[in-house]
Amino acid sequence: MPAWRTISLWMDQLDEPLVARPSLEQDLDVDVAIIGAGYTGLWTAYYLKRHKPELNIAIVEAQTAGFGASGRNGGWLMGNLLGEDSLLAGLSPPARRASYDLLHGIPDEVASVLEREGIDCDYRKGGVLYCAARYPEQEASLRGYLDSLYAQGLNEADYRWLSPEQLVGQIRIANPYGGIQATHCATINPAKLVRGLARAVERMGVKIYENSPVQQWQSGSLSTAKAAVRCRWLVPAVEGYAVTLAPLGRYQLPVQSLLVATEPLSAATWDEIGLNQGQAFGESSRQVTYGQRSADNRLVFGARGGYQFGGQLRQNFDLTSSEVELRRYLFSELFPQLKNVEITHSWGGNLGMSRRFRPHMLCDTRSGIALSGGYGGEGVGASNLGGRTLADLILERDSELVRQPWVIAQGGLDALKAWEPEPLRWLGYNAIIQSFIHEDQTLANPGSAPWRRKLASRVAGFMEGFMH
Helix, strand or coil, rough: CCHHHHHHHHHHHCCCCCCCCCCEEEEEEEEEEEECCCCCHHHHHHHHHHHCCCCEEEEEECCCCCHHHHHHCCCCCCCCCCCHHHEEEEECCCHHHHHHHHHHHHHHHHHHHHHHHCCCCCCCCCCCCEEEEECCHHHHHHHHHHHHHHHHHCCCCCCECCHHHHHHHEEEHCCCCCEEEEEEEECCCCHHHHHHHHHHHHCCCCCCEECCCEEEECCCEEEEECCEEEEEEECCCHHHHHHCCCCHHHEEEEEEEEEEEECCCCHHHHHHHCCCCEEEEECCCCCCEEEEECCCEEEEEEEEEEECCHCCCCCCCCCCCCHHHHHHHHHHHCHHHHHHCCCEEEEEEEEEEEEHHEEEEECCCCCCCEEEECCCHHHHHHHHHHHHHHHHHHCCCHHHHHHHHECCCCCHHHCCCCCCCCHHHHHHCCCCHHHHHHHHHHHHCCCCCHHHHHHHHHHHHHHHHCCC
């Protein structure tokens, strides 16, 4: 049996035996075949069955439900979509507001499913705190971000500024300059969600086959080492593992994010830190930090990981000492009392990044292929939106979901933007990341000359522009 329990803290916390479901041994003929028993595949199956219970649906999974990003992420269930500001920029103000409301409603939609299906995944809707915490430039950056949100028609009910005094009422960090609070975010144990969803769709009649890597796929069929599946609709729901299903890897690259978790902290320590309502938090730097207080009182903390040449998957997520210590350094900058705390778990995962950093929900009626992905690290919530949207597209339901600007209702994979060939991707990624690291080191040093601070930020901002 694979060591699935060691994938992450979340999988380690499951109160269930991780026994694989049967693999695919015989040929099938179904209405919908889904590749991947992660969030996108399971949500798609769930909403298809809710709308049309008679559908015959099979999910074929290479490992087990939760093996991929669904069991490895940071546990933020966000009411957001990567690149939403640029995607919605061309809409009229009322249409833009409606789209934001749709996105912001994702956590509540998931909560309704959890209640209906009896899934306990430690759901706590405490919002998210974006903190200006480690150097003063973060305050200016966050205030500019808030101004841009208000310019798009959002208001204090969506995002509000917290003074340093208001911020420390929720999270007590070492150098508070202020921050932004958004209400549309919940924290969860993501492995409990994906495993609970798998059981829910099975109760609805969906067949899940595990330990069954797909070797070939095309319009109308897929095949594993032992059997084939014929279908009217095929949904490759593989996100960060798109490189395993050519030609999807041209459009969606795997990048890695890495996390650590501390030992359970005492009540007295948490009284010093705060986060007593299930809030998610991050500090405003291009290192992309994210954290939460787990249900068993650990600090879970992650930061940007890496990209491997050729868009290769990272298979070994036994983090190096330097990878662990970078995350320790970042969280101890916020909470100095945790500088020497024991780190009991470290892990990471592959997530999918599309060109132009824009998610997509695509349905090609001619080929019978539908896919959703490119979530760029925001997939815990975005996958629910993706599953709902794919279900409506496949069933030709005329809903607000299918009329959003991230939906490609007609056209095949060619409608997606392909990534540049190597070595351009690798060189570009590393140049950008090095500019981010240089900026962070410069700004975190109080002795840096003003001109150095401005130059570091301008270079990093210029390089970040290439990402889009």
